[in-house]
Amino acid sequence: MKLNIAVLPGDGIGPEVTKQAIKALTAIASEYNHSFKFTIADVGAIAIDKHGDALPEKTLELCKNSDAILFGAIGDPKYDNNPDAKVRPEQGLLKLRKEMGLYANIRPVKAYQTLLDKSPLKKHIIQGTDISIYRELTGGIYFGKKELSEDGNYASDLCAYSRDEIERIARLAFVAAQNRDHKLTLVDKANVLESSRLWRKVVKEIAVEYPDVKLDFLFVDNAAMQMILNPKQFDVILTENMFGDIISDEASVIGGSIGLLASASVGDKYAMFEPIHGSYPQATNKGIANPIASILSAAMLLSHFGLHNEAELIRLAVEKSLKLNITTPDINSAIDTVTTTNVGDFVEDFI
Amino acid sequence: MKLNIAVLPGDGIGPEVTKQAIKALTAIASEYNHSFKFTIADVGAIAIDKHGDALPEKTLELCKNSDAILFGAIGDPKYDNNPDAKVRPEQGLLKLRKEMGLYANIRPVKAYQTLLDKSPLKKHIIQGTDISIYRELTGGIYFGKKELSEDGNYASDLCAYSRDEIERIARLAFVAAQNRDHKLTLVDKANVLESSRLWRKVVKEIAVEYPDVKLDFLFVDNAAMQMILNPKQFDVILTENMFGDIISDEASVIGGSIGLLASASVGDKYAMFEPIHGSYPQATNKGIANPIASILSAAMLLSHFGLHNEAELIRLAVEKSLKLNITTPDINSAIDTVTTTNVGDFVEDFI
Ligand SMILES: CC(C)[C@H](C(=O)O)[C@@H](O)C(=O)O
Ligand SMILES: CC(C)[C@H](C(=O)O)[C@@H](O)C(=O)O
Numbered sequence: 001m002k003l004n005i006a007v008l009p010g011d012g013i014g015p016e017v018t019k020q021a022i023k024a025l026t027a028i029a030s031e032y033n034h035s036f037k038f039t040i041a042d043v044g045a046i047a048i049d050k051h052g053d054a055l056p057e058k059t060l061e062l063c064k065n066s067d068a069i070l071f072g073a074i075g076d077p078k079y080d081n082n083p084d085a086k087v088r089p090e091q092g093l094l095k096l097r098k099e100m101g102l103y104a105n106i107r108p109v110k111a112y113q114t115l116l117d118k119s120p121l122k123k124h125i126i127q128g129t130d131i132s133i134y135r136e137l138t139g140g141i142y143f144g145k146k147e148l149s150e151d152g153n154y155a156s157d158l159c160a161y162s163r164d165e166i167e168r169i170a171r172l173a174f175v176a177a178q179n180r181d182h183k184l185t186l187v188d189k190a191n192v193l194e195s196s197r198l199w200r201k202v203v204k205e206i207a208v209e210y211p212d213v214k215l216d217f218l219f220v221d222n223a224a225m226q227m228i229l230n231p232k233q234f235d236v237i238l239t240e241n242m243f244g245d246i247i248s249d250e251a252s253v254i255g256g257s258i259g260l261l262a263s264a265s266v267g268d269k270y271a272m273f274e275p276i277h278g279s280y281p282q283a284t285n286k287g288i289a290n291p292i293a294s295i296l297s298a299a300m301l302l303s304h305f306g307l308h309n310e311a312e313l314i315r316l317a318v319e320k321s322l323k324l325n326i327t328t329p330d331i332n333s334a335i336d337t338v339t340t341t342n343v344g345d346f347v348e349d350f351i
Numbered sequence: 352m353k354l355n356i357a358v359l360p361g362d363g364i365g366p367e368v369t370k371q372a373i374k375a376l377t378a379i380a381s382e383y384n385h386s387f388k389f390t391i392a393d394v395g396a397i398a399i400d401k402h403g404d405a406l407p408e409k410t411l412e413l414c415k416n417s418d419a420i421l422f423g424a425i426g427d428p429k430y431d432n433n434p435d436a437k438v439r440p441e442q443g444l445l446k447l448r449k450e451m452g453l454y455a456n457i458r459p460v461k462a463y464q465t466l467l468d469k470s471p472l473k474k475h476i477i478q479g480t481d482i483s484i485y486r487e488l489t490g491g492i493y494f495g496k497k498e499l500s501e502d503g504n505y506a507s508d509l510c511a512y513s514r515d516e517i518e519r520i521a522r523l524a525f526v527a528a529q530n531r532d533h534k535l536t537l538v539d540k541a542n543v544l545e546s547s548r549l550w551r552k553v554v555k556e557i558a559v560e561y562p563d564v565k566l567d568f569l570f571v572d573n574a575a576m577q578m579i580l581n582p583k584q585f586d587v588i589l590t591e592n593m594f595g596d597i598i599s600d601e602a603s604v605i606g607g608s609i610g611l612l613a614s615a616s617v618g619d620k621y622a623m624f625e626p627i628h629g630s631y632p633q634a635t636n637k638g639i640a641n642p643i644a645s646i647l648s649a650a651m652l653l654s655h656f657g658l659h660n661e662a663e664l665i666r667l668a669v670e671k672s673l674k675l676n677i678t679t680p681d682i683n684s685a686i687d688t689v690t691t692t693n694v695g696d697f698v699e700d701f702i
Contacts (some may be wrong), residue, residue, distance in 0.1 A: 081568075120472050129418065144586075153514040153549075154512070154514070155545040156511035160506070164504075191444070192429075193508045194497040194498065194506040197506065217432075222600060224627075225603055226611060228472070228604040230471075246597060247577045253579040253580055
């Protein structure tokens with residue numbers, strides 16, 4: 001198979017982890033006789049520094065002309081601590097999601113057998129956990145109208161949803177549940193929010209088309225608690241943008257490190273693959289960043305194009321590295337842990 | 352001291368747990384020669400059933416003419432599963448908070464030595480945790496303008512904040528930090544939300560008046576993760592309404608049961624005390640509801656009026672009951688656990 005892949009390494013540890021994912025994909029290409037062409041472009045703080053724009057037109061165009069996007073991470077503390085900044089790295093990511101129509105962010109959460117002891121949660125709580133989170137990604141409070149009053153003393157954000165926005169991701173989530181344990185949990189705050197009540201109504205209506213899926217509902221506050229008390233109760237979780245952001249980062253503690261969590265952001269035309277961790281600026285270029293989330297994002301990319309054996313091989317390589325403790329310090333308490341590159345090398349060689 | 356206390360038991364397990372709190376307060380009154388007068392009124396689903404209104408005018412008036420409010424819980428599944436319901440129990444609680452100006456919800460989170468094994472989190476993670484969450488309670492997306500389009504296919508909620516709303520609770524939180532470990536963490540989503548950027552700006556400005564408090568910032572997704580990875584890093588957490596709802600329910604797993612967590616909701620004129628757990632309808636009248644959150648809310652009430660010894664005695668009684676394992680099934684794995692009333696009796700006798 002021929003694939004044109006746009007690579008957007010971004011900020012902080014983005015470049016170093018993305019590099020390892022490219023190595024894994026390149027190894028797969030040579031092993032299976034595929035042809036993957038990688039084209040690198042700027043996004044985030046680095047794009048602001050170089051081009052004055054978090055998502056330069058050229059980058060967006062490249063993405064639209066590619067088969068898939070491999071994304072690193074974005075964010076820089078110099079913007080976080082400046083509430084008055086007019087351009088921000090995050091705008092690059094948000095605009096990309098919106099312009100490419102990537103409305104469904106899929107985040108798998110799994111407890112790896114070999115890492116059961118790394119989690120802050122007790123082993124019997126997490127063992128066997130296997131969740132797929134479907135987070136709506138191009139609507140809600142992220143993209144609603146924002147206001148800041150002239151005098152700077154009042155600010156607002158609008159959380160809005162339409163039936164169509166809910167329906168399209170709900171269908172993906174129902175189908176996912178059909179291919180898994182046939183359970184779908186809608187996380188909302190329908191006891192307070194009008195938009196959540198719309199979610200509940202639409203999802204209920206659609207549910208009749210998927211009679212083999214058991215649908216239930218959980219308020220987001222309760223869900224944040226249940227995720228820790230008993231994560232095994234979940235199969236597919238469906239939720240709106242902001243709740244999905246919070247719940248999926250929280251769920252990362254189950255695996256022991258956010259450095260393990262990959263995600264796919266898909267729409268009707270395009271697809272993007274990225275670790276769920278951020279740019280982690282303190283770790284930049286220290287060789288301590290965990291590349292596994294990025295490497296597993298590459299595996300999700302392969303699955304997306306039907307290359308399931310290839311994806312499986314990457315996952316096997318990752319599991320092997322975990323078993324052999326060839327891992328970065330976030331999940332490795334040994335004194336001489338290995339570096340980001342070492343992990344990438346191992347995966348490459350294994351393939 | 353003479354206190355007129357309005358008691359709003361509400362729905363589900365509300366009445367049974369509130370009853371135990373009243374027993375504790377009555378025992379305190381007779382021990383210390385105080386005079387507490389309790390007047391009971393309806394709120395929530397039961398108020399809708401009886402009066403067609405989740406917060407009848409009579410209840411609100413009673414509250415305004417009382418020195419403090421002891422609140423149980425509200426909520427009923429028959430409303431949750433009906434997105435079209437025009438009246439909902441939650442409106443009673445929200446209106447009460449708003450009308451009484453209870454803008455600061457204070458939620459202490461502690462790992463009890465005797466319960467360290469009950470948490471889904473590992474002992475070394477939670478041991479020593481002592482957090483005070485300051486959640487804004489009368490603003491944000493809970494109270495912003497709501498819209499539902501005529502055709503029912505579009506819905507929105509507005510999250511708005513003004514400088515004043517942020518300032519007043521921020522000051523309370525800074526003072527709390529001064530009386531604790533001198534650390535304040537603002538939880539927001541300033542990389543996406545305009546309202547969060549206002550929070551960050553205002554809180555930074557106010558911080559200069561409290562130079563002995565170390566201020567830091569955490570995005571809410573990261574905070575949801577850090578709360579589980581390393582809860583001991585937190586002292587006082589300050590956050591807006593919705594984030595506070597999610598983060599504090601999540602934090603309840605640290606203590607091992609949400610049935611232990613009390614809260615105070617205060618404003619410039621009034622104060623209300625309530626467990627953070629909900630109405631837990633499945634448990635109603637089974638004698639399995641944990642009354643400790645309600646009893647500890649009564650202790651917070653006493654502290655609020657400067658009755659610190661009295662409050663301490665209640666806390667001692669609770670700790671003793673935990674030590675002796677005189678506890679309900681949520682934190683007791685023994686076969687013959689005790690009932691809600693048994694716990695209340697123990698606390699009463701101890702006092
Ligand atoms: C960087 C930020 C804007 C982003 C989000 O909130 O969506 C990130 O936290 C994520 O989850 O991908
Ligand atoms: C019942 C509900 C409206 C309420 C809230 O969301 O504020 C509850 O969850 C709470 O935290 O007190």
